[in-house]
Amino acid sequence: MRGWLREITGLVLPAECVGCGAAHSTLCEGCRGELSGRPAWRAWPDPVPEGLPPVFTAAWYAGPVRAALLAHKERGALTLAEPLGGALAGAVRRAGVLGAGRGVRGCSAPLLLVPVPSARTAVRRRGHDAGRRLARAAAGALCRSGVPARVAPVLAQRRTVADQAGLDARQRRANVAGALAVSRGAGHLWRESGEVVLVDDLMTTGSSLLEAARAVRASGGRVTGAAVVAVTPREGPATGRRRQPELAGKRHRC
DSSP: OOOHHHHHHHHSSOBBBTTOOOBOOOSSSSHHHHHHHSSOEEOOOOOOOOTTOOOOEEEEESHHHHHHHHHHHOOOGGGGGHHHHHHHHHHHHHIIHHHHHHHHOOOOOOOEEEOOOOOOOHHHHSSOOOOHHHHHHHHHHHHHHTOOEOOOOEEEESOOOOOTOOOOOOHHHHHHTEEEEEEETTTTHHHHHOEEEEEEEEEESSSHHHHHHHHHHHOOEOOOOOOEEEEEOOTTTTOOBBBOOOTTTTTOOO
């Protein structure tokens, strides 16, 4: 019932931009530009955990982008799934389509988008599965652009994990290590497609994506890369200005 009410609420409440408060738009053109107005880029957490697949992002987790992600996930602003999913689709293209040469080969097998799962308690509290909803929106955007894609929600938590907020990178990796498992019968998906892109809304330390990659690989899946809507910004040492992840991460090997 709660999920149904969220769906109806997202359709009938007066629209107001969650990023700047402008009327008549859930997300105005200016704030959409912050979300998807630039090409997706390669992102690195710091430090880079060993085994993390190449991660591509659409935006910084700040300002209107942060407001939109929180409104969608925590406040049930479901109409935001379309622009957020479109931004995620751009990151998926870089992570899986271009990186694996699918556009060149014209491969007809669908690209598999595997969402990093939220805790069941969080899904019940929110009344919807935000990660899976964004994955579906991204797959739809990809298909409309001529790229075959489908969502494969095959990951699930097999043990309880603590809230990641407030944990450093080492604590986050320990918190989620071994927490995910792939559902039975996923092997045929790996054989049908062969290319998996992990998707999530946000990357902070990369711990959740690392654990998702471990679980998929352990079940026989081949992880081409990972895609997120946003990454947390890092500050430059002298100016305090945000650095591009590709520049900050050139000293690392993924």
